[in-house]
Amino acid sequence: MKKYFYIFIFLFLYSHVAAHTTHYKGIIKIEMEVFRNNKSIGYSNYFFEHGDNTLTVKNYTQFKVKLLGANIFTIASEAIEKYKKEKLIYFKSTTFQNGKEKYVNLNYNSSKNKFIIDGSSYKGEASTDSVIGNWWNHKILEANKQISPLTGSIKNQVVQLIGKENIIINGKNYDTYHYKLKSKDKSLPKNKKLDFDIWVNEENNLIIKVNYSRMGNWEYRLKSFKIN
Numbered sequence: 001m002k003k004y005f006y007i008f009i010f011l012f013l014y015s016h017v018a019a020h021t022t023h024y025k026g027i028i029k030i031e032m033e034v035f036r037n038n039k040s041i042g043y044s045n046y047f048f049e050h051g052d053n054t055l056t057v058k059n060y061t062q063f064k065v066k067l068l069g070a071n072i073f074t075i076a077s078e079a080i081e082k083y084k085k086e087k088l089i090y091f092k093s094t095t096f097q098n099g100k101e102k103y104v105n106l107n108y109n110s111s112k113n114k115f116i117i118d119g120s121s122y123k124g125e126a127s128t129d130s131v132i133g134n135w136w137n138h139k140i141l142e143a144n145k146q147i148s149p150l151t152g153s154i155k156n157q158v159v160q161l162i163g164k165e166n167i168i169i170n171g172k173n174y175d176t177y178h179y180k181l182k183s184k185d186k187s188l189p190k191n192k193k194l195d196f197d198i199w200v201n202e203e204n205n206l207i208i209k210v211n212y213s214r215m216g217n218w219e220y221r222l223k224s225f226k227i228n
Contacts, residue, residue: 119152
């Protein structure tokens with residue numbers, strides 16, 4: 001009986017996810033706070049601009065990890081992604097990680113029906129079922145491949161529904177679906193593997209929390225969102 005219950009939940013949520021960017025109609029801002037070892041260290045904020053059959057999303061991410069007053073890990077990133085009729089047509093990001101520049105330039109080539117990527121870690125083509133690995137878009141939970149928003153590298157992934165959970169963020173209760181997202185290739189080195197726990201709000205399909213472990217315990221938590 002439990003097995004059939006989870007199958008039902010998966011099919012129910014999948015039918016919602018299939019709507020993609022239309023779920024974000026009216027949303028103009030999503031603010032996420034970044035934590036390491038339960039200490040706030042920065043932010044990742046998304047700003048939405050809606051047009052006729054178009055959506056533009058701008059992201060600003062910044063955080064610092066300090067040890068004995070000195071910065072040991074820093075990220076400062078800006079990105080923009082554009083959608084037309086719910087399909088990704090453009091993505092550009094510039095990131096400074098510990099002062100080292102990383103970048104992605106992605107364009108949709110309609111004649112090839114492929115993404116053309118010029119990134120700091122990958123240059124070449126990608127299939128259009130690949131998704132930018134950002135935390136505003138719940139489409140990442142149905143994709144088989146994600147594109148790194150920092151470097152343009154492509155990773156195959158598998159997603160598993162853990163179940164329904166009630167979680168508390170900033171004193172507010174959320175009914176959520178809990179997912180596990182992992183790299184399909186188990187032979188990858190640990191620092192290259194995808195291994196995320198993701199909680200999605202049952203009510204509006206916003207990603208509420210993302211958790212992963214790498215040089216500490218990291219969390220992206222929904223701080224606020226604004227609807228026009």
